[in-house]
Each structure stands twice: as C-alpha cells, then as structure tokens.
Amino acid sequence: MSKNSGSFTNARGQKLYTVSWTPEEGDVKAVLLWNHGLGEYIDRFEGSAKYWVASGIAVFGFDAHGMGLSEPLDDAGRGLVRRFSHLVEDALMYHDKVLLPALAEKAITAPVFIGGNSLGGLVASYAALERPEAFKGLILQSPAVDVEWTPVLRIQAALGNILAALLPRAKLVPAVRPEDMSQDPDVVKEYLEDPMIYKGNVRALSGNEVLKGFRGLVAKRANLKLPIYAVHGTSDRCTSLPALRDMLKHVSSTDVTLQEVVGGYHELLHGPEKEQVRKDIKDWMLARAEAAATPAVKAEAEAAPEQEAVAPGQEGGAKVKDDTAAETSGEAEAAMPAEGVEGIKVVVPGA
Numbered sequence: 604m605s606k607n608s609g610s611f612t613n614a615r616g617q618k619l620y621t622v623s624w625t626p627e628e629g630d631v632k633a634v635l636l637w638n639h640g641l642g643e644y645i646d647r648f649e650g651s652a653k654y655w656v657a658s659g660i661a662v663f664g665f666d667a668h669g670m671g672l673s674e675p676l677d678d679a680g681r682g683l684v685r686r687f688s689h690l691v692e693d694a695l696m697y698h699d700k701v702l703l704p705a706l707a708e709k710a711i712t713a714p715v716f717i718g719g720n721s722l723g724g725l726v727a728s729y730a731a732l733e734r735p736e737a738f739k740g741l742i743l744q745s746p747a748v749d750v751e752w753t754p755v756l757r758i759q760a761a762l763g764n765i766l767a768a769l770l771p772r773a774k775l776v777p778a779v780r781p782e783d784m785s786q787d788p789d790v791v792k793e794y795l796e797d798p799m800i801y802k803g804n805v806r807a808l809s810g811n812e813v814l815k816g817f818r819g820l821v822a823k824r825a826n827l828k829l830p831i832y833a834v835h836g837t838s839d840r841c842t843s844l845p846a847l848r849d850m851l852k853h854v855s856s857t858d859v860t861l862q863e864v865v866g867g868y869h870e871l872l873h874g875p876e877k878e879q880v881r882k883d884i885k886d887w888m889l890a891r892a893e894a895a896a897t898p899a900v901k902a903e904a905e906a907a908p909e910q911e912a913v914a915p916g917q918e919g920g921a922k923v924k925d926d927t928a929a930e931t932s933g934e935a936e937a938a939m940p941a942e943g944v945e946g947i948k949v950v951v952p953g954a
Contacts, residue, residue: 604656611701613668613693620645620672621701624652625661631713632659633892635742636702638694638730639664640721641813642682642801644671648720651872654881660888661711663702667726668693671799679772682801684809687816690722691729698730698737714895716888718742720872721842725816732823739895742884743833745869749817749846753777763811774803776810783840785874786866794870824850830858832887834880836867860887 608622622645625631635655639645645664652662666673667690669680684690694717702715717738719727724746731741752760755777759766766775781791781802794800805813833851835844844863851859862883864876871880 604653611697613696615689617668617674619665619668619674619693621665621697622646623661623663623705624649624656625709626656626659629659631661631711633713633888634661634663634706634711634715635888636698636715636717637662637664638719638723638726639667640723641805642670644799648872651881655885658885658889660885661713663705665697670801682809683772683806684812687812690726691733694726694730695734714739714892716740716742718744719746720744721869722747722813724748725820728820728827729816731829732826735829738829740830740832740888740891741827742888743831744871744880745835745839745842746833746847747813747842748820748850749843759810760814763814766807767811771806771808773807774805775807776805778802778804779841779869783869785868785870786838787874790870790873820850824853825855827854828856830891831856832860832884834862834864834871834883836864836869836871838866839869841869
C-alpha cells in the first residue's frame with residue numbers, strides 16, 4: 604500500500620490537508636472519496652482505508668477546514684463552519700484539483716464513489732447531487748441527515764439565525780455524548796484521548812449551518828439517482844435512523860440498500876462491528892464498480908424495480924444477501940416493513 608499526504612488551498616485561501624491510500628500492486632478496481640464527520644480528521648479512518656486498499660480500492664480524502672490538520676488552526680476557527688456550502692465546495696474542489704490529477708498520474712481509470720460518515724455523509728450527499736456524473740455510487744455510514752431532536756435542540760433551532768448572528772463562535776449546541784459513540788469502552792476512551800478530535804458543544808454558527816444542510820437535503824433528495832448504500836446502527840443516538848429511512852424512501856435511485864446493524868452505535872467503522880461493516884461496504888462497491896464497467900450489467904442494475912434494506916439478524920451485522928444467494932444456500936428470508944417506512948423492504952437473514 605502506498606500512502607501519500609499533501610495539501611490544497613480552497614477558494615477561501617485555507618490550506619487543507621490531504622491523504623490517499625492506494626494499492627501498490629494489481630489493478631485498482633474502484634476509487635472512494637471519503638468525507639469525515641464534524642470535528643474529526645481523515646487519518647482516523649486509516650484502518651478502514653487499509654482494509655479497502657487490500658481489495659483493490661483506492662481511498663482519498665482530506666481534513667475539512669478548521670478540523671484535523673487543515674486551516675484555520677487557531678482556536679477561534681476550530682470547528683467553525685461559516686457556510687455549509689463551503690464543505691461541499693471544498694469536497695468538489697478536492698475531487699477536481701487533487702483526486703482526478705492523482706488518478707491520471709497513476710493511469711487509474713476505475714469508477715469513483717463518494718461517501719462519508721456522520722456529517723461527511725451529508726456533505727457527500729450534496730456533492731453527489733451537484734455532480735452526479737462524477738460518481739458511480741454514494742456510501743453513507745451513520746449519515747447526519749438529521750438528528751434526534753431534544754427540547755433544547757428545538758428551541759435553539761428556532762433561534763438559530765439569531766444565535767448564529769450574535770454569538771457565532773459560542774459553543775451552545777449540545778454535542779453528542781462520547782459514551783453514545785460506541786458500545787465499546789475502548790473506542791470511547793480512544794475518542795476522548797485523541798487530541799486531534801474537536802470535542803465539546805458545537806458552535807452556534809456551525810450548528811445553524813448544519814441545520815440548513817438538513818433542511819436543504821429534504822428539498823433536494825428526490826434528485827438523487829445514483830446507487831446508494833447506507834449503513835446505520837439501530838442504537839445510534841447521534842444521528843437519526845428514522846430520518847435516514849425517510850430520506851431513502853424519497854430518492855429516485857432504483858438501487859438502494861440500507862444495512863441496519865442491530866445494536867450498533869454511531870462509530871460503526873471503529874466499533875466491534877467494524878470488520879463486517881468494512882466488508883459490506885467493500886462488497887457493495889466492488890459489485891457496482893464491476894457493473895459500471897459492463898454496460899449490459901449496469902443497465903440491468905439500473906432497471907431494478909425496488910429498493911432493498913437489509914437488517915442483520917445477528918449481533919454486529921450480517922452480510923447483505925441477494926435473492927440468488929438465499930436460494931442457493933437454502934436460507935429462509937422473511938420480509939417485513941421497516942417501522943414507519945413504506946416501500947423499503949427489510950430482509951432478515953435466517954428468519
């Protein structure tokens with residue numbers, strides 16, 4: 604595996620840290636542009652990147668402005684999102700100015716996918732909406748398409764514009780509780796002790812801009828036509844599984860998979876289910892990459908009539924099974940509706 608780091612300067616003059624992990628040998632089968640969550644940094648996902656690289660997937664990413672090793676580096680600018688659109692603009696600039704030239708230099712022609720976790724999933728969704736021709740699929744891990752609304756959050760949302768204007772840097776929006784990040788105490792401990800992660804309440808301006816991102820996606824989600832793979836823990840208290848189900852019900856894509864990890868918390872790529880989640884993402888991506896390279900197969904996939912959501916029937920997740928695999932193995936599958944969602948089938952392996 605080859606790891607390369609560097610930087611690029613966004614349209615606002617901020618120098619952003621970049622990194623890529625690529626296979627040293629063999630053909631690159633797919634390329635993934637990954638977007639991290641609020642307050643995180645891209646190198647935190649090196650474990651997942653190494654796993655995917657071993658299967659021929661090149662992984663690219665960067666630290667969002669004011670996070671990780673990206674500017675601004677002063678305390679006043681850390682975790683400060685002045686405009687949600689800046690996050691999307693930076694992701695697309697990175698794609699154009701860094702990722703594509705890197706692929707050309709290495710003569711990599713594999714299909715490019717975009718994805719992200721938490722806030723990065725929201726950013727990836729917007730990037731896919733603005734540039735659908737650039738990507739062959741969208742991958743969402745515990746995406747922040749909305750949150751579980753507490754009374755305090757509802758009051759702050761109603762006053763969002765006022766608070767953002769008067770106290771933009773004030774850390775007023777309640778942060779997620781570290782213990783809600785994972786059911787594994789070691790993962791929580793690592794999170795708390797990582798000096799690179801921005802912790803504490805979210806700044807008023809940042810929270811208001813993310814709220815605008817939530818609301819804007821509701822108006823645009825019907826325009827999402829790319830294949831979508833989403834994975835979310837059923838015990839996630841940081842982002843909303845019902846909101847994700849609702850989003851997927853309203854997209855126009857005919858290739859949608861929702862993997863619900865029973866008992867899973869927010870940090871699915873770091874917690875006890877990480878190996879299974881990494882594998883499921885890898886399998887889904889490689890299958891779509893192969894389809895994208897074969898027009899006849901791609902056309903057949905796009906003609907699929909229904910969305911499919913797969914809920915694991917065992918602790919920590921189970922691999923997604925298609926109908927052919929189920930028939931071959933003789934494993935029974937029971938279909939039942941996801942709670943509150945019409946039109947998304949939940950398949951429980953072994954039921």
